[in-house]
Amino acid sequence: MAVCIAVIAKENYPLYIRSIPAEQELKFHYTVHTSLDVVDEKVSAMGKALVDQRELYLGLLYPTEDYKVYGYVTNSKVKFVMVVDSSNTALRDNEIRSMFRKLHNSYTDVMCNPFYNPGDRIHSRAFDNMVTSMMVQVC
Amino acid sequence: MEPGAAAAVGTAGAVGAAASAGAPAAAAAAAAGASAAAVSASYCPLPLPLSDGEQQCYSELFARCCCAPATSSSFFSSSSSSSSSSSSSSSSSSSSSSSSSSAGHPQPAAELGRGASLPGPAATAGANQVGDLFRASQLPAETLHQITELCGAKRVGYFGLTQFYVALKLIAAAQSGLPVQVESIKCELPLPQFMALKNDEIRYSNPTELHGMKCQIPYVTMEKNSFKRVDDGEKQQEKMSPIMSPVSSPPSSPSSYQRVPLTYGYGKLRSGMDQMHAAPYETRQHTLQQEGSTSGSHGPKPTRRQTSLIQSLSVEREPQESNSNYPDDPWRITEEQREYYINQFKSLQPDLSSFISGSLAKNFFTKSKLTIPELSYIWELSDVDCDGALTLPEFCAAFHLIVARKNGYPLPESLPQTLQPDYLQTAFLKPKWDCALFDSYSESMPVNQQPRDLNRIEKSSIKEKTDLTAPAQDVNIDDKQALKISSVDEAMPKDLSVDTAAKPGLLPPPPALPPRPLMSQVLHHNTSNDSISQTKLPGQLPGYGDFRLLEQVLLTQIGCVWWNFREQIRKDNDLQTKEQIAEEKDLCQTEQVSEIELHPQLTRTPSQTEESGSPVKKDLPHTQPPSKPIRRKFRPENQVMENQEPSSVSGTSSVPTVPTVKPHASIQKQSSKQKKAIQTAIRKNKEANAVLARLNSELQQQLKEVHQERIALENQLEQLRPVTVL
Numbered sequence: 001m002a003v004c005i006a007v008i009a010k011e012n013y014p015l016y017i018r019s020i021p022a023e024q025e026l027k028f029h030y031t032v033h034t035s036l037d038v039v040d041e042k043v044s045a046m047g048k049a050l051v052d053q054r055e056l057y058l059g060l061l062y063p064t065e066d067y068k069v070y071g072y073v074t075n076s077k078v079k080f081v082m083v084v085d086s087s088n089t090a091l092r093d094n095e096i097r098s099m100f101r102k103l104h105n106s107y108t109d110v111m112c113n114p115f116y117n118p119g120d121r122i123h124s125r126a127f128d129n130m131v132t133s134m135m136v137q138v139c
Numbered sequence: 140m141e142p143g144a145a146a147a148v149g150t151a152g153a154v155g156a157a158a159s160a161g162a163p164a165a166a167a168a169a170a171a172g173a174s175a176a177a178v179s180a181s182y183c184p185l186p187l188p189l190s191d192g193e194q195q196c197y198s199e200l201f202a203r204c205c206c207a208p209a210t211s212s213s214f215f216s217s218s219s220s221s222s223s224s225s226s227s228s229s230s231s232s233s234s235s236s237s238s239s240s241s242a243g244h245p246q247p248a249a250e251l252g253r254g255a256s257l258p259g260p261a262a263t264a265g266a267n268q269v270g271d272l273f274r275a276s277q278l279p280a281e282t283l284h285q286i287t288e289l290c291g292a293k294r295v296g297y298f299g300l301t302q303f304y305v306a307l308k309l310i311a312a313a314q315s316g317l318p319v320q321v322e323s324i325k326c327e328l329p330l331p332q333f334m335a336l337k338n339d340e341i342r343y344s345n346p347t348e349l350h351g352m353k354c355q356i357p358y359v360t361m362e363k364n365s366f367k368r369v370d371d372g373e374k375q376q377e378k379m380s381p382i383m384s385p386v387s388s389p390p391s392s393p394s395s396y397q398r399v400p401l402t403y404g405y406g407k408l409r410s411g412m413d414q415m416h417a418a419p420y421e422t423r424q425h426t427l428q429q430e431g432s433t434s435g436s437h438g439p440k441p442t443r444r445q446t447s448l449i450q451s452l453s454v455e456r457e458p459q460e461s462n463s464n465y466p467d468d469p470w471r472i473t474e475e476q477r478e479y480y481i482n483q484f485k486s487l488q489p490d491l492s493s494f495i496s497g498s499l500a501k502n503f504f505t506k507s508k509l510t511i512p513e514l515s516y517i518w519e520l521s522d523v524d525c526d527g528a529l530t531l532p533e534f535c536a537a538f539h540l541i542v543a544r545k546n547g548y549p550l551p552e553s554l555p556q557t558l559q560p561d562y563l564q565t566a567f568l569k570p571k572w573d574c575a576l577f578d579s580y581s582e583s584m585p586v587n588q589q590p591r592d593l594n595r596i597e598k599s600s601i602k603e604k605t606d607l608t609a610p611a612q613d614v615n616i617d618d619k620q621a622l623k624i625s626s627v628d629e630a631m632p633k634d635l636s637v638d639t640a641a642k643p644g645l646l647p648p649p650p651a652l653p654p655r656p657l658m659s660q661v662l663h664h665n666t667s668n669d670s671i672s673q674t675k676l677p678g679q680l681p682g683y684g685d686f687r688l689l690e691q692v693l694l695t696q697i698g699c700v701w702w703n704f705r706e707q708i709r710k711d712n713d714l715q716t717k718e719q720i721a722e723e724k725d726l727c728q729t730e731q732v733s734e735i736e737l738h739p740q741l742t743r744t745p746s747q748t749e750e751s752g753s754p755v756k757k758d759l760p761h762t763q764p765p766s767k768p769i770r771r772k773f774r775p776e777n778q779v780m781e782n783q784e785p786s787s788v789s790g791t792s793s794v795p796t797v798p799t800v801k802p803h804a805s806i807q808k809q810s811s812k813q814k815k816a817i818q819t820a821i822r823k824n825k826e827a828n829a830v831l832a833r834l835n836s837e838l839q840q841q842l843k844e845v846h847q848e849r850i851a852l853e854n855q856l857e858q859l860r861p862v863t864v865l
Contacts, residue, residue: 065716112527114497123512125552126519 003068004028005084007107008121009119010076012036014120019083020135031082035061035069039079042071054069056104057097058081080104099134106130193308196330201303266469269298269306276310286310287547291764296549411616469548470555472539472563480535494528500537507541517541520554532563588613 004019006029019028038061058071061085072080080103082092110116110124189523273283290298290305298306303802311330312318472480481491488495495503504514520530521537537560544550556562 109519109525112497112522112525113515113518114501114527115511115518123515124519125516 002082002135004032004081005086005103005135006032006081006083007033007122008036008079008081009105010078015078015120016127016131018128018131018135029069030044030081031064031069035071035081035123036079038062039067039071039073039081054070057100059093070096070100072104074107078107085132088118101135102130143778193330197307200307200333201300202271204272204298204303213301248676266298270823272333272635273306273310276314278310278313282313284547286313306496386387402737468557469543469546470539470551472535472566476542477535477566480538481540484531484534493529494530495534496526497529500529500534504537504541507545509541513544516539516550520550521558523554523560529562532560535563680849 003021003024004017006014006018007016009015012101013033014029017029035136038125039058042058042061056072056074058073061069061071061081063069065086067086068084070082072082074080080100082096082099082103084096106124106127107122110122110127111118112126116122116124177183273286286306286309289309290302295302371847409659484491484495487499500518502515504517505511506512509517514578517537517540520540521533523533536554539558
C-alpha cells in the first residue's frame with residue numbers, strides 16, 4: 001500500500017528508507033525530508049504528554065496531488081514516515097495505524113538484537129521482509 | 140550376495156587393471172560403469188574431461204556418499220571380499236588396493252544399481268561421508284577448504300553431483316602436486332587416492348574413527364576388518380579426542396572455540412555421536428585394546444553403542460532413519476554438540492532455565508570472529524521471541540548457526556526446523572538414558588522454586604568452599620536467606636514472632652546479619668557435633684561429601700555419560716550410608732515431638748513444603764510454653780537437627796526412606812529404578828532440606844529470644860542482688 005517507508009532517527013537522519021518504484025526514490029526522499037518539519041511541528045504542538053498510541057500516530061502530515069504522507073513518532077523520538085499513493089482507494093485510518101504498529105513492532109525487534117547499535121542503519125532481514133510485505137501490496 | 144561376490148571376484152582383476160591403468164575396464168564392469176558414467180556424464184554440466192575409470196571411481200564414490208549405510212554395508216561386504224581378492228591378485232601397494240577396491244565397487248553398485256541404489260543427478264552426497272572421504276585423501280585442511288570452496292559446494296550449500304566430481308578432481312590434482320585451481324583439473328589426472336575408507340560404514344556408529352588410518356592389511360572378512368579398524372581407530376580416537384573433544388577447556392574457550400568449529404569441518408557435525416561414546420569408552424578401550432580385543436569384546440561394544448545411540452535419539456524417529464538422515468542435515472544438532480553448547484551456556488549462565496542477556500551473548504559470540512552483520516543476522520534467526528535474551532534452545536541454535544557459518548555453510552533464510560526452540564526443547568527433554576536426570580531437574584524446577592534456589596546457592600557455595608563445615612554454615616545462611624526471600628510469597632501464619640522475624644521479605648540481608656554471631660555459636664556446636672556425629676558414623680562423611688558432589692554434578696553436567704557410572708557407584712555407597720544414618724536417627728528420634736511431626740512433613744508432597752513448615756511452627760508454640768526442661772531438650776534436638784541439616788542432603792532422605800530403604804536395597808539391581816529412586820530421593824532431600832533449614836532459622840530466632848530473656852533475667856538478678864548482698 002505504501003510506496004515509501006522511512007525510519008528517521010531522533011537526530012533526523014534516516015535509519016532506513018525504502019521506496020518503490022525505484023526511479024522515484026529521490027523524490028520520495030525529498031518528500032520524507034520535508035515531512036520531517038511537519039512532524040516536528042505536530043510533536044511540539046502536542047506538548048509533553050505523549051503517552052498513548054493515539055499520540056504516537058500523527059496522522060496525515062500533508063497531502064499532495066499524488067500521494068499522502070503519514071507520520072508516526074515513537075517515545076524515543078524515532079519517526080516513521082509513510083508515503084502512500086493517492087491513486088489507491090483511500091486507505092482507512094485504521095489500516096495506516098495498523099501498518100505503523102507493525103512497523104513499530106519490527107523496529108522493536110531490531111532494537112532487541114544486541115548486535116544492533118542504536119543509530120546504525122537497519123539491515124535486518126526480518127525488517128526488510130516486513131516492509132516488503134507492506135509495500136508489495138501496491139503493485 | 141554370493142553371486143555378486145563371485146562376479147565381483149571375476150571382474151575384480153580386470154577392474155583392478157582398469158583402475159591402475161585408467162584404461163577402459165572389462166566388458167561387464169565397463170557396461171555397468173558406462174551406464175553409471177552415462178547417467179552421471181549426461182548430468183555433468185561442467186566441461187570436465189573424465190575418463191571412464193575416473194567416471195566409475197567418482198560415481199561409485201558419490202554413490203557411497205549418498206547411500207544409506209544399510210545398503211552400503213551390504214555391498215561393502217561384497218566389495219571387501221572382492222577387494223581382498225583383487226588386492227591379493229594385483230599385489231599392488233595399499234593405495235592402488237584401495238583404489239582398486241574402490242573401483243571394485245561399480246560391480247556391486249551396478250548390480251544393485253540397476254535397481255535404484257544409484258543416486259540420481261539431483262542427489263546430494265552426505266556431508267559427513269564427503270568429509271570423511273576428503274579427510275581420507277590426507278590432504279591438509281586448508282587444501283580441503285579450498286577445494287570445497289572451489290567446487291562450489293559452499294556456494295550451493297551441499298555436495299551435488301557436479302560439486303562432488305569437481306572436488307574429487309581437485310583432490311586428485313592436489314595429490315599429484317598441482318595447485319588447487321579450476322584450471323588444474325582440466326587435464327588428465329590420476330585417480331584421487333583415499334586411504335582405508337571402506338570399512339567404516341559397516342558399524343555406522345563409528346564412521347569417523349578411521350580417518351587417517353592406514354590399514355594395509357588385506358581384509359579377509361568384514362568382521363575382522365572392523366575389529367582391527369575399530370581398535371586402531373580407537374587408538375587414534377584417543378589421541379585425537381583430547382583435541383577434538385569439545386567438552387574441554389571453557390577457560391580457553393576462544394581458542395577451543397576456534398578449534399572446535401575447524402574440527403567440525405566437512406560435515407563432522409554429525410560425527411559427534413561416536414566421539415561422545417568414544418570419550419566415555421576411552422577407558423574401556425584402553426583395557427580392551429590391551430586385551431587384544433577379539434570379536435567377543437568388540438561385539439558388545441558396538442551393540443552397546445548402537446543401543447545407546449538409539450536410546451539417545453529421539454523417540455519418534457526410527458533409529459535407522461535417524462542414523463542415516465543425520466549426516467545429511469547440517470542444521471541438526473548432535474548429542475556432543477548439544478552437550479558442548481549446554482556447557483558453554485552454563486559458563487555464561489549457570490541456571491539452565493534462565494536466559495543469557497543480549498550484551499553477554501554479544502560479547503560471547505563476538506569471540507567467534509564472525510562479522511557483526513552476520514552475527515546480527517544469526518541473532519535474528521535464533522532469537523525467535525525477540526526479547527533480546529537467549530534461552531537455552533535459542534542459544535544452542537545460535538551457536539550451531541555460528542559453527543555452521545564458520546564451516547562455510549551459508550546462513551539459511553529462515554531458521555531450520557531442527558533449530559527451532561520448541562523442537563530443541565523437546566529434544567532436550569527426550570528420554571535419553573542420561574536425560575532422566577535432566578527430566579527430574581526440569582520438572583522439579585517449576586514445582587520447586589525453593590529447592591532450586593537452595594541448590595543453586597548450595598551449588599555456588601559448594602563450589603567456593605571445600606570443607607564440610609564451611610558449606611554447612613554457608614548453606615544454612617544462604618538457605619535462610621533463600622527461604623526468607625521466598626517465604627514472602629507464602630501466606631504464613633503469623634502466630635509467632637519467629638515468623639515475623641523470619642519473614643523479612645521487606646528486610647533482606649541486614650536482619651540475617653545480627654543472628655549470624657549467634658548462629659556461629661550455634662554452628663560451632665553444630666560443627667563440634669558434626670565432628671562427633673561424624674566420628675560416630677565414619678561412613679557418613681565420605682557419603683555426605685560424595686552425595687553433595689553427586690548432586691552438584693547432576694545439576695551441572697546433565698549430559699555426561701561417564702558420570703552415570705560414577706553415580707551408580709556413589710548411589711550404592713549412599714544407600715549404605717543412608718541405612719546407617721537411618722539407624723542413628725532412629726536412636727535419637729524417639730521422644731522428640733517435633734521430630735515426629737517432621738516425619739509426616741518430610742513425606743508430604745514437594746509443593747507443600749511451606750505448608751509443612753507452618754504446622755511445624757504451630758508445633759513449636761505448643762512445645763515451647765510447657766516448660767524449660769523440654770526446651771532444654773530443644774537444644775540437643777536442635778543440634779541433632781542441625782547435625783542432620785548439614786547431612787540433610789543425604790540424611791533426611793533416610794526419614795522418608797526408612798520404610799523404603801529395604802525396598803531400595805531390594806531393587807538395587809535394577810538401574811533404572813535406582814535412578815528414579817535417586818531422583819526422588821534428591822527431590823525429597825531438597826524438600827527436607829528446605830523444611831529443616833526453615834526450622835533451623837525459626838529455632839535460631841527462638842534461641843535468640845531465649846538468650847534475650849536470659850539476659851533480661853540476669854539483669855534483673857543483678858538489680859536484685861545488691862539487696863540480698865546487703
